[in-house]
Amino acid sequence: MKRRSLLLGAAGAAFLAACSDKSDAQSASGSLTLGFSAWPGWFPWQVAQEKGLFTKNNVAVELKYFDSYTDSLNALATGNLTCNSQTLNDTLSSVSGGSKQTIVLLNDNSTGNDQIIAAPGIEKVADLKGKKVAAEQGTVDHYLLLLALEKAGLTEKDVTFTPLLTDAAAAAFVAGQVDAVGVFAPFTTTALGRAGSKAVATSKDFPGAIPDTLSFQSQYVADHPDQVQAVVQTWFDTVAWIKANPAEAVSIMAKKGGVSDADYKTYDAGTTIFTKEQNLAAFESGTDATHLDFQAKKIAEFLVSTKLVETAPPLGGLFEPKFVKAVR
The missing domain is CATH 3.40.190.10 (Periplasmic binding protein-like II)
Incomplete structure (x- = not known):
């Protein structure tokens, strides 16, 4: 979807x-x-x-x-x-x-159901620098990623952006093929199935966005x-x-x-x-x-x-x- x-x-x-x-x-x-x-x-x-x-x-x-x-x-x-x-x-x-x-x-x-979910060891958005991040290109979760990077003083050029359909992006993250992923509910549930993963940014961080x-x-x-x-x-x-x-x-x-x-x-x-x-x-x-x-x-x-x-x-x-x- x-x-x-x-x-x-x-x-x-x-x-x-x-x-x-x-x-x-x-x-x-x-x-x-x-x-x-x-x-x-x-x-x-x-x-x-x-x-x-x-x-x-x-x-x-x-x-x-x-x-x-x-x-x-x-x-x-x-x-x-x-x-x-x-x-x-x-x-x-x-x-x-x-x-x-x-x-x-x-x-x-959206007050939290859009999320940037990261692998263990990545504690904050700034830690995404140099990492491989997947999201569906052009979606609002791509937008959320850009907002989060901007807030952390980074741009998309500071990460390796991997465009994938949302379901494929969640699956790639769970399989360890990317370091972080931008997804929305219900695919947040899938992504958080990766042991030790957590959301480092969500739509709750950007009220009304x-x-x-x-x-x-x-x-x-x-x-x-x-x-x-x-x-x-x-x-x-x-x-x-x-x-x-x-x-x-x-x-x-x-x-x-x-x-x-x-x-x-x-x-x-x-x-x-x-x-x-x-x-x-x-x-x-x-x-x-x-x-x-x-x-x-x-x-x-x-x-x-x-x-x-x-x-x-x-x-x-x-x-x-x-x-x-x-x-x-």
Whole structure:
């Protein structure tokens, strides 16, 4: 499974014109396809489907699960999805490449479930100098690695970066083929299976750096606000259902994630699901990491400076809080 790629921009833009007819047809019909992939903050969509919460809110949703997160990004950018669960980072990358997207919901912040895990003898990020480090190139865990190196006074040139798919990177680390690895839950569980290994940096160290959101095709938001509202309402209904039925919810989400209920529970602290009040605060303009517009500017600067995108994405109209405001 892949999650959280930052490299979509140019590739996604190349397909936009070719797929515009499909996107227009989808908007005209009002049909709604929602994509998600492997991340604890997005598995609640599976609960929503299995417990009939979309139907309760009178919205017909085709839920599409992607083993490859990158494929879900491409699907939204090319008009093959109405909306997708993706990081703010990846939305910015897509928008930079020409995709027209609107963020209507903040699902969660990563608060520890993205990790840089190192072999025994490596006590801190600075100790990675000269070491072999694996991560999926362009993913948010690559981004986390760069942030951690920067904080330690290093750059990617100070390590031997080994680009591998996330599952392969975790396996290579366990096999002793690399000295450290950047991975996300549930692959953190795999990587920590190496005796004596530990996380030397996590997303908890960079508050607000990795927001996870629901991004719609902008035209669909303009044409079908009632359906968008119903999806956002369903999210908060689902969060309430999970709180009232924790054991059953964990079983549903763990099964979808391919892990045990016990392992899934360990991810709880590392993914902070946002309440309506936290959403509203995040959508407000601000000057610190708790605000989406501040974080978007910071991420955009980082993406350009590291050449992960060629041009800074336009931020005007990217965030639309009216749907969260209208939640009952």
